[in-house]
Amino acid sequence: MAKQLDYHMIREIFTRFHAAEPEPKGELEHVNAYTLLVAVALSAQATDVGVNKATRELFKLADTPEKMLALGEEGLIEHIKTIGLYRNKAKNVMKMARILAEDYGGEVPNSRAALQALPGVGRKTANVVLNMWWHYPAQAVDTHIFRVGNRSGICPGKDVVAVERAIEDNIPVDFQQHAHHWLILHGRYVCVARKPKCGACLIRDLCQFEEKNF
Template sequence: MAKQLDYHTIREIFSRFHAAEPEPKGELDHVNAYTLVVAVALSAQATDAGVNRATKELFRIADTPEKMLALGEAGLTAHIKTIGLYRNKAKNVIKLSKILVEDYGGEVPNSRAALISLPGVGRKTANVVLNMWWRYPAQAVDTHIFRLGNRSGICPGKDVEAVERAIEDHIPVDFQQHAHHWMILHGRYVCKARKPMCATCIIRDLCMYEDKNL
């Protein structure tokens, strides 16, 4: 695990991320808080592009929990069968839709605890929804952020919870809102798992990754 970078270095890293992309966006298509919850839940062990292809038509006909329940599990399954673990995901989406209708008046709650209580919704999913829809500076740590945080020294940690705390503790507050988006995109397209593109990386001179000079 890399050592923790100092405050000034981290500020410079995120200043560069901001200069390159002032308003980074998540790549999952959605039209409201409900479709965002569904899209993120479907994205586990799947690519955003694959989820977007599957939900393009789905969200045209089922963009509320009431409409999803009317579509039913079989109807939902027909739309998402190209996504990994689609059967279990379909069951969870129907279950969470039922809970939203019965317990929350069809609205998506905006507390982490309430979101996590929904079937198929974990802490990462809850944080994505809190960040992207309600613009709360919650940090959704995925494999890209975990890898980048430890390689670079931005937010090292032995597990995702430790990395999440490191982001909250060490990244300046003015960069917290978009921190996880910058890091996901950098990890997905530059700091790749097998062949990181260190030669063209905008934070190469600040990163603590030992193999970047090879």
């Protein structure tokens, strides 16, 4: 684990990320808060590309909890069976749809506690929805952010909650809204798990990673 970078270095890193991509976007396709919630829940241990492929037709048929209930669990499975753990995810999506329809009038709640109380929704999923739909600066720490944060010294931590806290505590507030997208995209395409592409890295001179590839 690298040492925590100081304020000036972190500000410079995010200034560079912003210059390269001022408005980074999540890669999961959705049409409203509900479809975003379902897509994020389905993406656990799966790729965004795989989820998008499965949900394109699904969301044409079921873009509300009520329509998902009408489709039924077996109908849902037909659309998502290419995604890992699809049977368990289908059960959770249907339970979630029932709770949203019965307790929330078909709307997705916008508090972390209410989101996390839904079946199949953990802290990371809740944070993605809060950030992407309501533009709240919640930090959804996945394997990419955990890796980049610890390699670089931007937001080191022993677990995802510690990394989330390090982002909130150390990244300047004007970069908080997009911080997790910049870090995810950097980890997905540049600071990859094996053979990171350090020669093409925007922040290689500031990064604390000792095993850089050039």
